[in-house]
Amino acid sequence: MFPASFEYHRASSVKEALAMLQQYGEDGKILAGGHSLIPMMKLRLAQPAHLVDIGGIRQLASIREEGGKVIIGGLVTHHAVERSDVVRAKLGMLSECAAVIGDTQVRNRGTIGGSLAHADPAADYPAAVLALDGEIKIEGTGGSRVVKADDFFIDLMTTAVQPGEVLTEVAFAPVASGAGFTYLKHRQPASGFAMVGVAALLTLDKKGNCDRVRVGITGLGAKPFRAKAVEAALLGKAPAPAIAAAAAHAADGIDPLSDIHASADFRAELARVYTRRALETAAARAKA
C-alpha cells in the first residue's frame, strides 16, 4: 500500500485553497478527512500530483445557526454531527444517519463535505440530505453559489462541484416540530456502506394526513435520489393505509446497481421494503 509520490499543501483559508486548486489544475485534489481518497491513492487508483489539505481551515469545521437555518461546515466530522445538540434538536434525522456511517474510526475522521463531494453511490449522508432539502454551498474563485440537494447529485460520483471549487457548507431548515423521520439502512456486510439506505420524513396536518413527505434513497442507483413517486402517492393521505402502496414505487424509474453483494432486483426489493419500514417508523413518530 504505497501511493505514488505527491506534493502536500496545507491551506489555511478557503481563498488559499482555491488559489492552490487553480494553480495545480487537474493535478490537484482536495484532501479533507481522507477516508475515500487515501485508500484510492494507496492502491494507486488515484495519483494526484498535489494534495490540497483543507483540514486546517477551522471555520469549515463548525456547526452554527444563522438566519433560521442550521449550517454545517464541510469539515464537520460524522461524529460531531451525530453528537451535536443543535443537530439532534433540529435535524434529528441527520444525527441518526451520521451515527450509522461506517465505524467509529470512519466517523471520527470522515467529513460531511467529503462524503457529499465524493458522492459514493452507497454513501449514507446523501439520502438524509435529500430528505432534509439541504442546500449546499460551493465556493470558487469567481464567488460562491448554493445548490439544492435535489440538483447536487448528477451521476455516479459526480456532483455539481466543478474542478477548482470547494464544497464549504450545507444549510438546512430545521425539521418542523411534530415531523416523524428515520434513516434505515441495509448494510453491505463487508464495507458497512448502504446496500440500500432510506431517509424518510413526513409531517401530518390536523386531520392526520401527510402534508409533507420526503424520501431520499441511497445505494440503489448510480446516484442518490428523492423517490418522488413515493412522496406523491402519500401526499394528502393518511399514512397507515397508503404507505405500502406508496413504498412500492421506491425503485420506479431507477436502474439499480448490481454487484457481488446484491443483484439489481434484490436491491430494488430492499428499497421497497426499507422505504415501507422507514415510512412506517416516520408515521409512528409523527404528531398531527
Added chain:
Amino acid sequence: MAVIPKFVGERIKRREDPRLITGTGMYVDDVRLPGMLSAVVLRSPHAHAKINSIDLSKARALKGVVCVLSGDDLRDKVGPVPCVAPADHVPYHPVLAQGKVRFVGEGVAVAVASSPYIAQDALDLIDVDYDPLDAVVDPEKALEPGAPVLHEEFGNNSVTFASVPNPAVDEAMRKADKIIKARLVNQRLAPIPMEPRGAVARWDGGYKQLTVWSSTQIPHLLRSQLAEMLKVGENRIRVIAPEVGGGFGCKLNVYAEEALVAHLSMTLGKPVKWIERRRENFAGTTHGRDQITYLEVAALKDGTVTAVKAHFVCDMGAYLQLLTPAIPGFSGLMMTGCYKIPALSFDQQMVFTNKMSTDAYRGAGRPEACYIAERVMDMVAAEFGLDPADVRRKNFIPKEAFPAPTAGGLVYDSGDYELSLNKALEIVGYQKVRAEQEAARKQGRYIGIGIASYVEICGIGPSALLPPKLKGGGWESATIRMEPDCKVTVLTGVSPHGQGQETTFAQIVADELGIDIDDVNVVHGDTAVVQYGIGTFGSRGTTVGGPALMMSVGKLQEKMKKIASTMMEVPPDQLIFTNRTVALASDPSKSIPLQQVVDAAYGYKQPIPGVEPGLDATSFYEPQNCTFPFGTHVAVVEVDPETGVVKFLRYVAVDDCGRILSPLLVEGQVHGGIAQGIAQALYEEVVYDESGQLLTATLMDYAVPKAHMLPRYELSATVTPSPVNVLGVKGVGEAGTIGSTPCVVSAVMDALKPFGIRHIDMPLKPEKVWRAIRDAQQKG
C-alpha cells in the same frame, strides 16, 4: 513465605497479551536492520496467460532501485515451491512465473529498492507482454473435455483421483427405505489473519549464516524446505517466527516470497524485507475449503443411517502448496461424524483451476466433513418427519463403544456425544424454544432451531499419518531448563501465534515444579534456540506439545529428586515439588529449598554419583493416536422473510476438549472459532468471476464478520479426558469453527421449513434466502 497456588485449571489471563496490546511485541515488519532493502512483487493481472516477454530495463534504471528480477532470472537458482503431499500430478511451481501465469496474483517479477515506495514505482515501469488464455475457475468445468489446461504436461486438469470403495455401501443402499441424494458445497474462504504474511532475510556472508524472519506457523519445517530450495545447509539457516498475528492454517506453508527474499539477500549481501499487502494476501495466500460433495445416503424410516457414499470435487487452485492435496482426505475420513454409520465409501477428484491454491484453513477438511454429516442428519429428519435431535441420538456412537473404530478407519479415543447434545438442548430449553417457534410461525415469524453435533480430529498425530515427503513427523519436542537462579526456561517445538502456550505451558510447569507462573519463560519460534519441532496447526500445540513438555518435566524432576534424595537422605520416590521446595510427600514440612538442589546441580562441588551437572532435559513425543474433541452447538435464529436477513436469538455451545487446563483460553478459542464458522455459514466467500478475476480482494468486499454480526455466546463444556496423552487434553483450536457452520445452516433451514425449503448453499446471504423464499412462494 506466601504459598504458591496451583495454576492449571485457573482462569489465567494470557501472559502474551500485555506486550501485544501495548505495541511492544515484535512482528516481522518491526524487524529493521541497517542497510535493509525493500522488495515488492509484481503480480499477474491475468488468470491465465502466456508471457511473451518482460522488459525490466526501465524499472532497473529508476534511481534507488537495486535489483529487478523475473522468473527467468531465477531458473536453476531457487528451487520450486514445495508440495510434500502425494498427488498424481505435482506441477513445477517456480517462485516467480516462468513462461506462463496461472492465477491472478501469481508473482511475475520482483523489485528491490531502498524503500518500498521506490520499489513500487519500479513495478509500474515493468512492461510484461502477455497473451491472455482462456481461464477455468469452476472445478467441474475444468474436468470437461476441451477445458483450458493449466499444466500442459499433464494433458488435463486432474491433480489426483483417490477412491475408497466399499461393497457394503451398495448392499446398504439396496436395503434402504430411502436413498437421499444431495449436492453440498463448502465454498472457498480466505483465512485473513490480522497480520498478513511477511519475511525478512539477512545473509551474513562472513559467517555463512542466513537468518529468515517469517510470519509462519512452522519455523523448523520452513527451515528444512528453504535449505532445499536454496541449497544451503540447515545448520546455516536460522528461521525466526517472531510475533505472528494469526495464521489459521495459511501460514502452515512455504511460500515463494520466503525463498525469494533469502535468495535476494544472499545475492545482494544486504537484508531484504517483503511485507504482504492485504490485496496480495487475498490473492496470493492460500485459501481454504472449496469442495463440492455429491452425496447418497441410505436411511431407514426410523432415522437410522446405514451408509454414506460421496463423490468429492476438490478445487486445488493453480499450483499445489505444501499440503494442498492432503486436506480433502480428512473430509472423507471424518464424514461419518459422531455416528455409527457402518458403511462409507467415497472418491475424491482433485482439480487444477486458475485460482490461488487451497490448503489448510482452520479445521482443514473437518469442517467440510462435519457439515456433510450434520446436513445428512437434518435431511434424514426432514425426509421422515423426525425431530433432528432424535435422529442424532439414534445414530450416535454410544459412549460404551470407545475407543471406537469408524467406517473411515480411524479409532475415536473417547466421547459421550449424547451427553453433550442433552446438555446443549437443556441450556437452550429445547421444548420451550420449539413451542415458541410454533407460536411465532402462527404470527408469520420464522424462527429456526439448528443443531450440530460434531467430532473432529486433533493432536495430529502419529507420524505415519503425515506425508512421507514431509521432513519431520507428527511428534513434538520440548526442552525444559532449570536455570542457576531457579527460574525455568521452556523451549517448545510448537510455534504458538495466538494459541497462548506461553501461558498454558507456564501453568503446567509451575504446578509440576511447585514454582510461580512468573518463574517460567516459554520460548518458541527460533530455530537457533529451540530444538527441531514441528509447529502449530491442527490443534496440536497443547495436545502434542504438552505431553512432550510433560516428558521433559518428568526427566528434570527425576534428576532433581536424585540430587535432593542424596541431600535429604530419603528415597527419591518419596519426594514432591511444592512451594519452591523439594519436600517429603508424607510430611511437606520436611523439605529443602529448590534453590539448594539447583545450586548442587550447577555448582557440582560435591559430585553426585550417576548424576551429570546441569539441569535440563529434552524430549520428543510421538503420539500413539490422534484425539477426537466433540460437542454440540445449538443456534436459534429468526429469518426476515422480506429481506432474507438472518438474526441470531440464541447461540449455545457445549464443547468437550478433554481436560481443560486454561479455561479462559479455551473460551477464547471457542469464541473465535464460532465467529469463523458463522462467517462461513452466513457471510464469507472468495469470489472469482468467470475470467478468473478476484472480486473479493479487499476487506470492503470480503465480509469478515464484525461484532454486531455475531451472537452472544452461551458456552458450556463436558469433560471427557483423552486417554491418548498424559494431560488428558484433546485440542480446542478448531472446534468452534467445525460445530458452528452446520449449526447455523441447520437453524436457517429449520426456519425456512414452512416454505418447503430444504437446502441453500452457503454463505446464506440475505439475497439467497430471499430468493429461495420467493421461488418457493411462486411455486407453492
